[in-house]
Amino acid sequence: MADQARGELTYDEASSGEPAGRLLALARDVHSHYLRHAWPLDVPAAWVPGPNAIAFIEHTLAAMSGADLSGPARLETTGLLSGAVRLFAQTEIEQRRAGQDTARWQRELAVYLVQIAAAGQHAHLSGALGDTASTVDAGQHNDLFERATARILADLLPPRP
Numbered sequence: 001m002a003d004q005a006r007g008e009l010t011y012d013e014a015s016s017g018e019p020a021g022r023l024l025a026l027a028r029d030v031h032s033h034y035l036r037h038a039w040p041l042d043v044p045a046a047w048v049p050g051p052n053a054i055a056f057i058e059h060t061l062a063a064m065s066g067a068d069l070s071g072p073a074r075l076e077t078t079g080l081l082s083g084a085v086r087l088f089a090q091t092e093i094e095q096r097r098a099g100q101d102t103a104r105w106q107r108e109l110a111v112y113l114v115q116i117a118a119a120g121q122h123a124h125l126s127g128a129l130g131d132t133a134s135t136v137d138a139g140q141h142n143d144l145f146e147r148a149t150a151r152i153l154a155d156l157l158p159p160r161p
Contacts, residue, residue, distance in 0.1 A: 002043040003050030009033060011059045020153045022063035023077075027085045027149045030056070034089030041090050056082075068158045077156045084152055088145050 013025035034041060049057065060078045069077065095102050110129075117126035 002040040002047065003052045005037050005040050006033070006050075006052040006056060008037075009052070009056060009059075019064050019067040020150070020157055023060065023081060023153050023157075024146070024149055026056075026060055026063055027081060028146075030082070030085045031089050031145060034086065035092065038089075038093045041086065041093065064157070080156060081149075081152065084149065088148070 009029050011026065011029070013022075013029065015022070017025075057078055060081065061074050064074050064077065067074075092102060095105060113125065114129055116122060117129050120126075
């Protein structure tokens with residue numbers, strides 16, 4: 001059933017551009033798919049892939065054409081990207097199920113962490129937060145998936161010559 005649901009992916013946006021852009025388009029598509037259909041997240045990640053999962057792997061590998069990566073590195077990148085997208089979707093869905101507004105939760109967490117850091121016992125936390133934690137807003141949440149996925153891809157893909 002999970003493989004059947006994955007058959008809804010279209011891969012339309014992942015057919016042109018640079019590898020990072022193609023992979024980001026695939027990530028967006030899968031993330032949206034999980035947000036529409038949360039139940040496949042309950043299927044263990046270790047299941048044997050069916051035809052639609054194999055098609056996803058094929059499209060992901062094709063998206064990396066032009067990137068200077070070995071075959072094993074391409075497969076690792078596929079797995080890492082899939083895992084990151086799954087984790088993002090799972091977190092968002094769990095927050096929804098708990099009745100949390102993600103942007104509000106992020107703001108409240110930021111305020112809490114700033115208070116903890118202000119006590120002076122967590123220098124690294126304080127340094128990481130700087131003075132930006134109190135300015136977390138809904139726009140930043142909406143961009144979090146894009147920013148984080150782009151950073152992941154920047155580290156997974158070799159720089160262009």
